Amino acid sequence: ACGDEEEIIMGFVPSQDSANIADTVEPLAERLSEELGVKVTGQVMTNYSALVEAMGNDQVDIGFLPPFGYALATDRYDNVEVVLASVRHGSTTYQAQYVVRADSGIETFADLEGKAWAFPDLSSASGYLFPAAQLMNELGVEDVDSWVSDMIQAGSHDNALMEVLEGGADFATTFDDARDSIAGDYPEVYDELVILGYTDDIPNDTISVNTNTLSSELIEQLVAVFMSFNDDEEMITIMDEVYNWTGIAEAQDSTYDVVRMTYESLGIEVE
Amino acid sequence: MIEFKNVSLVYPNGTQGLKNINLKINDGEFVVVVGLSGAGKSTLIRSMNRLVTPTDGELFIDDENILAYNSRNLRKLRTEVGMIFQNYNLVKRSTVMKNVISGRLGYTGTLKSLLGIFSKEELSLAYQSLERVNIAEKVYQRADQLSGGQQQRVAIARVLTQQPKVVLADEPVASLDPPTSHQVMTYLRKINKEDNITTVVNLHFIDMAMEYADRIIGMRAGEVVFDGPASEVSESTFEEIYGRKIREDDLVGGQDDE
Amino acid sequence: MIEFKNVSLVYPNGTQGLKNINLKINDGEFVVVVGLSGAGKSTLIRSMNRLVTPTDGELFIDDENILAYNSRNLRKLRTEVGMIFQNYNLVKRSTVMKNVISGRLGYTGTLKSLLGIFSKEELSLAYQSLERVNIAEKVYQRADQLSGGQQQRVAIARVLTQQPKVVLADEPVASLDPPTSHQVMTYLRKINKEDNITTVVNLHFIDMAMEYADRIIGMRAGEVVFDGPASEVSESTFEEIYGRKIREDDLVGGQDDE
Amino acid sequence: MELTMPPKKKRSKSKVIRNILIAIALIALYLWTFLTIEIRWERVFSERTIDNFTRVIPQLFSPDWSAFGKVMGLMWETLQMAYTGTLLAAILAIPFGFFAASNVTKSKVLNTLSKGALDAIRAFPELVLALMFVAAIGPRPFAGVLAIAIGSIGMLGKLYSEVIESIDMNVVEALEANGANKIQVLYYGIIPQIIPEFLSYAIYRFEIDVRASTILGIIGAGGIGTLVTIATQNRNWDEVGMILLVIIVVVTVIDYLSAAIRKRIV
Amino acid sequence: MSSQTEVRGLTSSKAKTRTTIILVAIVGIYMYTSWATNSSIIDLINGWGGFVRIATDLFPPNFSYIPQVWEKLAETIQMAIIATTMAAIVSIPIFLLSAANLYPNAWVHMPVRFVMNILRTIPDILLAVIFVGIFGVGVFPGIMALFIFSLGLLAKLMYETIESIDMNPLDAIRASGGNTIQVIWYAVLPQVLPQFVSFSLYVFEVNVRASVVLGFVGAGGIGLLLQQQVSFFNYPRVMTIIIIIFIAVVVIDYISNKIRERLV
Numbered sequence A: 001a002c003g004d005e006e007e008i009i010m011g012f013v014p015s016q017d018s019a020n021i022a023d024t025v026e027p028l029a030e031r032l033s034e035e036l037g038v039k040v041t042g043q044v045m046t047n048y049s050a051l052v053e054a055m056g057n058d059q060v061d062i063g064f065l066p067p068f069g070y071a072l073a074t075d076r077y078d079n080v081e082v083v084l085a086s087v088r089h090g091s092t093t094y095q096a097q098y099v100v101r102a103d104s105g106i107e108t109f110a111d112l113e114g115k116a117w118a119f120p121d122l123s124s125a126s127g128y129l130f131p132a133a134q135l136m137n138e139l140g141v142e143d144v145d146s147w148v149s150d151m152i153q154a155g156s157h158d159n160a161l162m163e164v165l166e167g168g169a170d171f172a173t174t175f176d177d178a179r180d181s182i183a184g185d186y187p188e189v190y191d192e193l194v195i196l197g198y199t200d201d202i203p204n205d206t207i208s209v210n211t212n213t214l215s216s217e218l219i220e221q222l223v224a225v226f227m228s229f230n231d232d233e234e235m236i237t238i239m240d241e242v243y244n245w246t247g248i249a250e251a252q253d254s255t256y257d258v259v260r261m262t263y264e265s266l267g268i269e270v271e
Numbered sequence B, C: 001m002i003e004f005k006n007v008s009l010v011y012p013n014g015t016q017g018l019k020n021i022n023l024k025i026n027d028g029e030f031v032v033v034v035g036l037s038g039a040g041k042s043t044l045i046r047s048m049n050r051l052v053t054p055t056d057g058e059l060f061i062d063d064e065n066i067l068a069y070n071s072r073n074l075r076k077l078r079t080e081v082g083m084i085f086q087n088y089n090l091v092k093r094s095t096v097m098k099n100v101i102s103g104r105l106g107y108t109g110t111l112k113s114l115l116g117i118f119s120k121e122e123l124s125l126a127y128q129s130l131e132r133v134n135i136a137e138k139v140y141q142r143a144d145q146l147s148g149g150q151q152q153r154v155a156i157a158r159v160l161t162q163q164p165k166v167v168l169a170d171e172p173v174a175s176l177d178p179p180t181s182h183q184v185m186t187y188l189r190k191i192n193k194e195d196n197i198t199t200v201v202n203l204h205f206i207d208m209a210m211e212y213a214d215r216i217i218g219m220r221a222g223e224v225v226f227d228g229p230a231s232e233v234s235e236s237t238f239e240e241i242y243g244r245k246i247r248e249d250d251l252v253g254g255q256d257d258e
Numbered sequence D: 001m002e003l004t005m006p007p008k009k010k011r012s013k014s015k016v017i018r019n020i021l022i023a024i025a026l027i028a029l030y031l032w033t034f035l036t037i038e039i040r041w042e043r044v045f046s047e048r049t050i051d052n053f054t055r056v057i058p059q060l061f062s063p064d065w066s067a068f069g070k071v072m073g074l075m076w077e078t079l080q081m082a083y084t085g086t087l088l089a090a091i092l093a094i095p096f097g098f099f100a101a102s103n104v105t106k107s108k109v110l111n112t113l114s115k116g117a118l119d120a121i122r123a124f125p126e127l128v129l130a131l132m133f134v135a136a137i138g139p140r141p142f143a144g145v146l147a148i149a150i151g152s153i154g155m156l157g158k159l160y161s162e163v164i165e166s167i168d169m170n171v172v173e174a175l176e177a178n179g180a181n182k183i184q185v186l187y188y189g190i191i192p193q194i195i196p197e198f199l200s201y202a203i204y205r206f207e208i209d210v211r212a213s214t215i216l217g218i219i220g221a222g223g224i225g226t227l228v229t230i231a232t233q234n235r236n237w238d239e240v241g242m243i244l245l246v247i248i249v250v251v252t253v254i255d256y257l258s259a260a261i262r263k264r265i266v
Numbered sequence E: 001m002s003s004q005t006e007v008r009g010l011t012s013s014k015a016k017t018r019t020t021i022i023l024v025a026i027v028g029i030y031m032y033t034s035w036a037t038n039s040s041i042i043d044l045i046n047g048w049g050g051f052v053r054i055a056t057d058l059f060p061p062n063f064s065y066i067p068q069v070w071e072k073l074a075e076t077i078q079m080a081i082i083a084t085t086m087a088a089i090v091s092i093p094i095f096l097l098s099a100a101n102l103y104p105n106a107w108v109h110m111p112v113r114f115v116m117n118i119l120r121t122i123p124d125i126l127l128a129v130i131f132v133g134i135f136g137v138g139v140f141p142g143i144m145a146l147f148i149f150s151l152g153l154l155a156k157l158m159y160e161t162i163e164s165i166d167m168n169p170l171d172a173i174r175a176s177g178g179n180t181i182q183v184i185w186y187a188v189l190p191q192v193l194p195q196f197v198s199f200s201l202y203v204f205e206v207n208v209r210a211s212v213v214l215g216f217v218g219a220g221g222i223g224l225l226l227q228q229q230v231s232f233f234n235y236p237r238v239m240t241i242i243i244i245i246f247i248a249v250v251v252i253d254y255i256s257n258k259i260r261e262r263l264v
């Protein structure tokens, strides 16, 4: 399916913002087909590492990779390159937030010592990497693992919040503001959970291309088409349905150096 | 006293196991039932402790119609009627003692028996029963380490431990060689005489029947065709029971004990 | 002609299977070898097609010393010497035909035989062999659907298909009942006479040996202790072979064919 | 009445000591297990569990029929993966089976080596194998097929060797006595004896592989497992319900068919 | 030769046709499925570079990572122990009820078997996914998944065993007045106890292997580390984990096999 120019495959990873991602990427693929005159198919992978392997093995041409996944992918494969990044709330970056219970008495980062930490996943930029690096840099913590009393890998941002809400953990780190997505089920969340602080800016999700399988002309064409969606009300709605994007911006690889520095400072090595 | 009154039994598949049986077996008698394969000997025996249930008639044991029994009465009946089987029916992997003491289950509460709690008297009774059939030294061996004759003696000990009023034995020697058969029959006869236990035995071999029985009952096709003391058995009786003249293989061969 | 010259065989574990055997078996003879269990009958037979290899002496078949054969010669030898076994040794799951045609494998190229390509003549030969032992109607049945006697007849048909000069049969009737045994022996005798095939048979029953053999060879402890026509066998011969007087169970019982 | 009690049960000292040691070891094992395992009981018995129960369970039992087509499509892919993998394994396991059977392979070295290889393969869960193959050739059904194939060789090779070891060697001798060469003996004497068992085991393994390949998608190795991950991440429990239903029905049907076929073969 | 026409081959032509049809079907289906899943020999050759790459990525394993793996390995084994023990206990009434020779009434044993059969069709990891959805991440959902799965397996193995026991001792106990529970305790259980222990150990082996991967969906055990290291593409560590899993499984299988050999 790949390698030849007859079909372009876009790879996605499931997102908790999108209840049925396989259906929501459909209109996007259709529109791209029309614009490029090449058949475009959307394919949902189980997680970002599968997507990275798929791009590395030339099974996927365009990957919607999260920042950490992108940084790792460039370490592992030479043929993955970011061309575009998402815009949310008018920004190409976002932050991670520290959430604690309103009645917990935790007021500074230093208070987090010896507390139970709920985070979505070790490989989540906002959920673990950036907060962990921040605690190390700002407080001089050497081993975050033993600095907190418990590390609970909750599986998702929602779950991390709920751990705190129910007392299973003392604080959670999520993207800003993950509370919105559980407010439907737990309206009390804004009162009971408060934000202790934020991390530095994290670059947004990428649209990365496979330079093995796509010619540079085609990549340019792609970028142009995606950028044109910014002026297209209908397409912005579609992108919003897929990943809550409100816009698309051009992006460079160097933007993601901050991510690389972060995980290197945590001692995560590839290979 | 055991009394059959017009007892018939039809198996669910339509086979007529018993046909209009009328019999009286007195206390302390040693009765041997003979007949061709399929004549209904097992059915007759097994109806006396309700392992099968006659479909018609009345069956009295000590003047109570056991066909009317509910499952509670039934268990009581079975504690009083011991049974010995052709294949010994021991639990092979359990010890001899555990097999023998299982004769007391009918007298023991469920929980107690699950925990293996038996009174001193019961344990002693079980051991004495083993002594009576001369096999006490095997008390803690596993049943599958015993020979066929020894296993059957354990089965008799189990029945003795039950302290029954009646013992039923369904071809107790069919799986044994002639000398061992005689041994087992001798033990059965012994407990019959010593404890005055009514004993009903199915046998295949006619000469053995005549040697041990007080009374012989001949069956054929679900009916009783002969009933009388062993001394009254004649050539014509054989013909009636077996439908042909007696042949050499109806006899088990000479008696030679251990 | 088969000739043993000072043949001895010691098994790897030290058992002396054959001790200094000297024998001449003429073409077309029907020889029966008798002896106690362990006397070396099987060893003798199996050395004639080198299923076992004597450790000493010379063994000539048609004036060639087969003990010097390499594996190529050996296969050639074996195509000329057919063998029949106590347990028939058929491939139970294959058809009768496939079993019988496997007698031709020694004559057939590997590739052809893998593809199941046999000439018309060979197929016809196989079928005729089945007809000769009266079992042609089972040609496409699976071997495990046949009775023991029928299976042994298929084994004979397999050997016939091989068109051997010599047939060796190692207790061919040991697993069969007396009437079937006689039937099988009759067929062996028949092919011996009709095709003039030298036949060497091991037998357990002395009376059967005398009934079918031209010549009887008695073995004891790896040595030939009797060798002569069936008519010369006497009471004292028995004692020599068996080390005791003849008894009733050395005889198979009366002959009654199908 | 005077009581004759049975003699005390004689037990050898070493047996008693052995039993005590076993008992201590068992108790220690369970103490270690229950004392050190971290079960977060407060989470297990939290309000959220009840919440989830009332949300997840009803959805599981009202499968999302609109996803039926999609689910069946992926189930079909799963079956294809299982079939391809099993057949590959059924063939590749044959040499292993012969090498590992001590009655036909006389070389002790070859014997031990192939037995060891088969044992080693069986120690790997399919998912771990699939992980390797996804890393090697990317997330696609082929990775799953390879995982299934390799995993099945371990079991089939062992079963095959047991079949071969149980064949009637007399038949082999009879053919040798006819002058047949090694290959002819194999073809006329051994193969007819083993084919039905081999087939039966291969079909049985297919049954297992269908079950195994339903989950490989969880790490991206194709089939219906992919959908399981996506649906659970998006909390589409009614879709998970549909997947469950399809797996249960398909696996049951396959088990039934396979049992019926195997019964006819042997 | 009169009979030449009668013999055309080694098997009857009917059998030959049937064999050919079956063979063609097997090969035909294979060709289709290997095409549909892109799993042909060509794909193998095309992917060769990948195999070489992953092989070089995996070696040498990072042995300094071993200490971090122990804890999760212990957790894995503990999960298997708890799940197997629970399943062994709970399966007892279930297999007794589903044995047709103890409860000849089909209304009793058929529904129980039906439920057990269904449980066995659900892959353990799918059960884990569902339990994680209910109980949140951690070892508990993993234990539940293993428990449910082993329950079905153990119940089936055991009721098949019970159906093959010697029924005569049951008659004997019944004839001496024992009630149902006593019959089971004195005549059934002694006959099946060795198999029960043996099957439980076997299920334990299966569970160890299964619990290795449950961590992938957040259900505890060593699989969590595997998932983390895979998502970091840290293959030397992945290899370390795989080696440890391998050794643990082999050792446990070996011990359990030895015990089972001595049992029956």
Ligand SMILES: Nc1ncnc2c1ncn2[C@@H]1O[C@H](COP(=O)(O)OP(=O)(O)OP(=O)(O)O)[C@@H](O)[C@H]1O
Binding pocket: B011, B012, B013, B015, B016, B017, B035, B036, B037, B038, B039, B040, B041, B042, B043, B044
């Ligand atoms: N459970 C059953 N269901 C149906 N028919 C039965 C059953 N048990 C016995 N029968 C039939 O009832 C008839 C009497 O059987 P029974 O076992 O009483 O004979 P028997 O005299 O004990 O024979 P044997 O010497 O072979 O033990 C036989 O025809 C038998 O086939």
Ligand SMILES: Nc1ncnc2c1ncn2[C@@H]1O[C@H](COP(=O)(O)OP(=O)(O)OP(=O)(O)O)[C@@H](O)[C@H]1O
Binding pocket: C011, C012, C013, C015, C016, C017, C035, C036, C037, C038, C039, C040, C041, C042, C043, C044
């Ligand atoms: N493969 C072998 N290895 C070692 N000893 C063997 C072997 N085969 C046979 N023997 C021994 O050689 C002796 C002769 O055995 P053989 O089988 O020839 O006796 P037989 O006369 O055929 O006896 P039977 O009537 O029992 O078949 C016996 O002592 C036997 O135990």
Ligand SMILES: [Mg+2]
Binding pocket: B041, B042, B043, B170, B171
């Ligand atoms: Mg009977």
Ligand SMILES: [Mg+2]
Binding pocket: C041, C042, C043, C170, C171
């Ligand atoms: Mg012999």
